[in-house]
Amino acid sequence: MDKKLLDNINKLFSIRRKIILIPHSSPDADALGSCLALYHFFKDQNDVSIISPNDYTEILNFLPGSENIIIHESKLSEELFKNADIIFTLDFNSLSRARNLSSFITNSSASIIMIDHHENPDKYANITISNPKMSSTCEMVYNFIITLDKSKMNYEIATCIYTGIVADTGSFRFPSTTSKTLKVGSELINYGVNVTEIFEKLHNNFQFKRLKLLGSTINNFKKIDRLPILYTSISDEDQRLNDFKKGDSEGFVNFGLTVIGILCSVLFIEKKDEGVIKISFRSKGDFKVNIFASKYFNGGGHEHASGGISKLSLIETEKKFITDIRQYIKENYE
16 A cells, blocks of 8 residues: 555545445355454444444354444435445445445535455545455455554454455455465464354355355356356245345356366255346356356456356256357357
8 A cells, every 4th residue: 555545545434434445246255254343343443333234144143242233224224324424335346236325425524435356446435555466455454454543453353354254255265365365374373363264154154045056056057168167056946945045145156167177166045036037157267257157247356256147037048058159169269
C-alpha cells in the first residue's frame, strides 16, 4: 500500500465512524472471513455492521462474530446506509454481485472502499484496493490490517482470515498460492488458529443426504467427445430429493478435475425459483475459464475458477455450453 493511499485511509478513520461491511451475494468463506476480520478490527473504536445481500451456508456459522451478520432487510438496511460514513465492499468488484444492495451502495453518500482479488474492477469505489494475483481477499485484508495497526491482530481476526485463505486456495493447493500466502498462513497460526478444527468445519461436514447428492452429481458427469472437459448438473428434482441447502454443492465441481487428462470441469445448478441456471467453471493448466464465462454466460472470476448464469432451461443450457466450448477451443487453443 503506497504512502498516499495509506494517508487517505488513516484520515478516514481518524475519528469514530459508522462502517458497513458488505460481502457478495451467497457469500463464501473468503467473503465472510474478510467481513468478519474487519468487523473485529474496527468494532472497538467504530460502529460496525455487516450486511449480506442474502443468506449463506450454515457451515460458516463457526466463524467468530458470525452471529452479528445482518441478512438484508429493506427497512433496516435503509437506516444503516442512510447513516453510514464508510462502506467496504469485500470479495467482489462489480455492484451486480451485491444484488439488491447495489442501489443502497450507489445512493449512499458514504466513502466506498473496495478490497478484492478479481480481475477488471468496476470504478464505483472512492478507494480501490485490487490485486488479481492475490490468493484471496482475506490475504489482502490481512495485509490491510497489519499495515494499519498490527497490534490489533488477535485470535478472532486470524481465524476469520485463515478460513478464507484456506477455502479460496483449496487448502493451499491452487496456483494462486504463493510463498507469501504460506507465510501469511504461518503468521496466522501464531495467533492460535486451530488448523485442524477449521479443516473439519469446512470439509468434514456432510449430512447423509448431502453425501447422496454428491453421489448423484458424480453419476451425472458427462465427457464432451474429443475434448478434455467434463460437465455435470444438479436438477431441481435432485435438490428436492436431497433436502438441498445453500452451500451443499460447495466443491462438487472440483471432482471433475481429479480425472486424468481433464482440464475443465463444469457444474450446472437449476434454480427454478430464480428462473436461472447457476454455473461453476473450474480448470487447470492453460485453460482459462474466466474469459469463456464472461463471453458466453454473463460471468467471470479467476482464470481457473469462475461463475456464470443462464436463463435457458437446464437441457438447453447444457446444449449451448457444448456448442460454445467447442467454438471457444477452436478459436483459442487449436
